[in-house]
Amino acid sequence: MKESLPAAVTEETLTVSDVAARLSIPASRVVQLVRDGQLLSFRHKREVVIPAAFLTDDDDVVRGLSGTIISLRDGGYQDREILTWLFTEDESLPGSPIGAMRAGRHKEVTRRAQAMAL
Template structure:
């Protein structure tokens, strides 16, 4: 099995936003997006060689960050995961049913957060 660090993000995530696009959707500046990534309100990674850092489009919903994502990212980072690993985990089927990002987007974040906390132990 491929580790999260080695996951092919370009195959897991179907739509990416550069920081300018994410900023426009959120109604903030690209500098604010950078800050949001730094403080784990969002996560970013370079999905393909030569591309700049990108944010998965699924992290945003109706001009907002998906509910529960910042707290989940904090739990994962506290468990030693980097942004790339967080994104890979969120977009990998975890028998929730489905992927953790889908559960968050469907307001089923409690089980996702519980699993993330268990991983960090």
């Protein structure tokens, strides 16, 4: 049985079509962004979805997200593990890594991801 994701991951999600509309790009480009590690997706209730927290209020990808994902993937982390880490509260940040990135502290999160991947 697959490890369950934290509730915060599945709290607000967007379909590939929704993300494409918000980013003003074709759905095929969103799939490519996932494949390239600039976004992460997962299957939830029979649908491929992307956490809404990965997009800014200005309909752009959160700054630093792709670098963090790529660092962790290169370090051997699986996408479910990366999703879990991004949405797990960390008192030393404070908050979750994705919350810190959304608040403009992406460099700190990327540094931590790089250290984890070593």
